[in-house]
Amino acid sequence: MSRNTDFEDEIFTAxxxxxxxxxxxxxxxxxxxxxxxxxxxxxxHVGSLSATKVADGLLxxxxxxxxxxxxxxxxxxxxxxxxxxxxxGSLLPxxxxxxxxxxxxxxxxxxxxxxxxxxxxxxxxxxxALTLEGNAAGIAVCVLLTILAAARAACSVSHKxxxxxxxxxxxxxxxxxxxxxxxxxxxxxxxVLLMIGAPSRxxxxxxxxxxxxxxxxxxxxxxxxxxxxxxxxxxxRAVWSQLSLLREDPQLRLFIVVRGLLTATALAPPYLVLxxxxxARDSLDQLGALVLAxxxxxxxxxxxxxxxxxxxxxxxxQRSGIAAAVALGAAxxxxxxxxxxxxxxxxxxxxxxxxxxxxVRQGRSTYLVxxxxxxxxxxxxxxxxxxxxxxxxxSGLFGALASLAGVEVTVALFALMSLGAAVAAIRLRExxxxx
Numbered sequence: 001m002s003r004n005t006d007f008e009d010e011i012f013t014a015x016x017x018x019x020x021x022x023x024x025x026x027x028x029x030x031x032x033x034x035x036x037x038x039x040x041x042x043x044x045h046v047g048s049l050s051a052t053k054v055a056d057g058l059l060x061x062x063x064x065x066x067x068x069x070x071x072x073x074x075x076x077x078x079x080x081x082x083x084x085x086x087x088x089g090s091l092l093p094x095x096x097x098x099x100x101x102x103x104x105x106x107x108x109x110x111x112x113x114x115x116x117x118x119x120x121x122x123x124x125x126x127x128x129a130l131t132l133e134g135n136a137a138g139i140a141v142c143v144l145l146t147i148l149a150a151a152r153a154a155c156s157v158s159h160k161x162x163x164x165x166x167x168x169x170x171x172x173x174x175x176x177x178x179x180x181x182x183x184x185x186x187x188x189x190x191x192v193l194l195m196i197g198a199p200s201r202x203x204x205x206x207x208x209x210x211x212x213x214x215x216x217x218x219x220x221x222x223x224x225x226x227x228x229x230x231x232x233x234x235x236x237r238a239v240w241s242q243l244s245l246l247r248e249d250p251q252l253r254l255f256i257v258v259r260g261l262l263t264a265t266a267l268a269p270p271y272l273v274l275x276x277x278x279x280a281r282d283s284l285d286q287l288g289a290l291v292l293a294x295x296x297x298x299x300x301x302x303x304x305x306x307x308x309x310x311x312x313x314x315x316x317x318q319r320s321g322i323a324a325a326v327a328l329g330a331a332x333x334x335x336x337x338x339x340x341x342x343x344x345x346x347x348x349x350x351x352x353x354x355x356x357x358x359x360v361r362q363g364r365s366t367y368l369v370x371x372x373x374x375x376x377x378x379x380x381x382x383x384x385x386x387x388x389x390x391x392x393x394x395s396g397l398f399g400a401l402a403s404l405a406g407v408e409v410t411v412a413l414f415a416l417m418s419l420g421a422a423v424a425a426i427r428l429r430e431x432x433x434x435x
Contacts, residue, residue, distance in 0.1 A: 005040070012039035015046070015178050034166050037227040041166035042175055044226045049179035051219035052115060052155075055212035057187035059122060061086040061145060062270065063291055068129060068205055069138055078138030084393060085142060087266075089149025090156065091389025095243075098157050098382030105230040107158040107165075107378070112224040114154035119216030121148035126209045156385060160369045161377040162228055169432065173313070173366040177306015180358065184298035191295055195288030245383050251371060254427055256384055258317055259364050260391040261421035264414035265324045265357040267395055269294075271410050272331055272350050275340045293347055297354030305362040313367035314428045320359030321422030327352035328415035332408060356418070370431040 030038060059065065061082040069079045101110045121144045128140040163172050190208055194201070246253055309316045331340075331349040339345045372380035398413075 011043045011046070015042070015174055030166075030168055031229060033229045034227075035168075038167060038171075041226050041228075042171065044222055045163065045167060045175045046179050046182070048111075048115070048219040048223040048226075049176060050182045051215040051222070052118075053180055053183035054186040055118070055122070055215040055219075057183065057291065057295060058190060058208040058212040058215075059125075059148075060291065064205060064208070065125075065141060065145070068209075069141060071202060071205075072129065072132070072137040073134045074138030074141075075135055078135065078142055081142050082145060085146050086149050087392050088389045089146050090152040091385040091392065093150050093153040094157050094382040094389075095386040097154050098378040101154065101158045101161070102378040104158075106228045107161045107231070108223055108226050108228045110158035111155045111162060112220040114151040114158070115216050115220035115223065117151035118148050118155075119213045119220065121145070121151065122209055122213040122216060126206060126213065129206050129209065153385075157378050157381050160365065160372075160381050162226065164369050164372075164374065164377055165231070166226060166228055169310075169370055171310060172369060173306035173309035173362055174303070175306070176365060177303040177309070177362050180298050180302030180306070180361070181300075184295040184302070187295035188292060188299065191288050191292035193288075194291060243383060245376075245379060246387075251429060252380065252384065254424065255364075255367060255371065256387050258321075258421050258425045258428065259360075259384065259388055260395075261417045261424065262317065262321060262324070262360045262364070263388065263392050263395050264328075264417035264421075265320070265353060265360050266392070268324075268328060268353060268411065268414040269350060269357075271407050271414070272328075272346050272353065275331060275335050275346055275407055275411065289347060293350045294354045294357075297351055298358050301355045301358045302362060305359045306366070309362045309366035310432060312430060312432055313363045313370065314425060314430055316359050316363030317367065317428070318422045318425040320356045320363060321418045321420075321425065323359065324353055324356035324418035325415045325422065327356060328411050328418065332411055332415070335408060367428070367431060 034041070065082050066079050069082070097110075101107055104110060124144045124147075125141055128137055128144065132140055163175070167175055190204075193204055246256075305316055305320075327349050330352070331346065334340055334342075334345040334349065368380060368384060369377065395417075
């Protein structure tokens with residue numbers, strides 16, 4: 001039986017320049033088993049990630065679910081819980097989940113199970129949207145989003161390890177980058193429909209969530225077919241002993257500092273929307289514009305960032321920090337010049353910021369996979385993501401408090417964080433290399 005289909009070979013050759021790194025070692029090369037099946041693995045990674053990234057864009061707690069709860073008449077208290085539940089809920093459990101994932105011979109089953117649970121939780125949100133109103137809807141959606149976030153944590157911990165075992169080091173960024181760009185096309189269509197308001201906006205949002213549920217479930221089925229070789233790991237580290245990695249590996253500490261400062265790229269977009277707000281557009285118009293800017297940025301930049309990450313993910317993190325600082329600085333300049341509420345000003349700044357955000361996503365993922373020792377990828381991922389979960393909560397609270405002094409102050413602080421990340425990234429070592 002052929003290990004790769006002709007279609008998979010063609011896709012692999014087109015997107016990843018074929019095979020140039022087949023040496024098996026502890027530094028990221030592939031075993032003979034994985035090398036013979038790399039085209040199939042690469043293609044199925046791309047397909048699965050594309051589906052889940054579309055689903056992520058259709059769900060989007062800070063935009064889509066926020067509007068949905070407002071439409072259903074839920075208290076703003078529940079709306080305010082959405083982003084913290086999603087972000088922290090997908091990061092904080094990873095320290096507990098990682099040892100259990102690492103104990104599996106084939107970690108793809110953890111990812112597939114996580115994607116399946118996300119699809120079922122999203123289906124539950126659809127049911128809640130159709131049958132509940134007011135605070136009852138708010139409670140139900142928040143509970144289901146918490147379940148979805150925890151399942152996402154399992155996917156995050158397991159994916160990097162499966163990617164390391166099945167796709168060569170110099171091609172991992174290409175798989176995740178192309179998936180992000182491909183997925184953005186579907187999100188762009190959704191954004192345009194939101195902006196023109198056809199069909200019924202409520203029907204459109206519920207329909208998008210239904211599609212997201214189907215995509216997560218389909219991605220689970222596809223990912224389960226990846227030809228992952230069984231691992232034979234040593235005894236897993238105890239949950240809390242994983243934190244000793246922070247003491248043992250100074251590069252991990254520095255990476256977390258850089259990534260922590262770059263959380264500004266995730267937290268800043270709503271504040272740019274506030275800068276642009278003049279009361280002339282309703283919340284759904286703003287929702288569509290923000291979704292469109294994010295999707296377009298992903299479309300034009302994710303694959304490029306992924307390819308650049310294969311060469312130097314450290315440089316990608318640096319450049320992303322600089323781009324974010326420039327975007328946020330430009331937004332402040334436009335606001336000071338009285339141009340913030342013009343048709344083009346904030347959308348352009350937001351577009352550049354989202355390009356930087358995509359760079360952060362690609363760079364941090366590739367850097368962590370390539371930096372971690374081959375037998376400790378889940379532990380490194382869990383420790384980094386758990387710490388960043390705490391940082392996100394703290395940064396979100398810090399941003400909210402800073403906003404009391406004015407939106408401009410908050411944006412300026414996020415710009416300084418981004419610039420600080422670019423400076424700190426200079427000390428990161430290069431972890432990619434070609435043979």
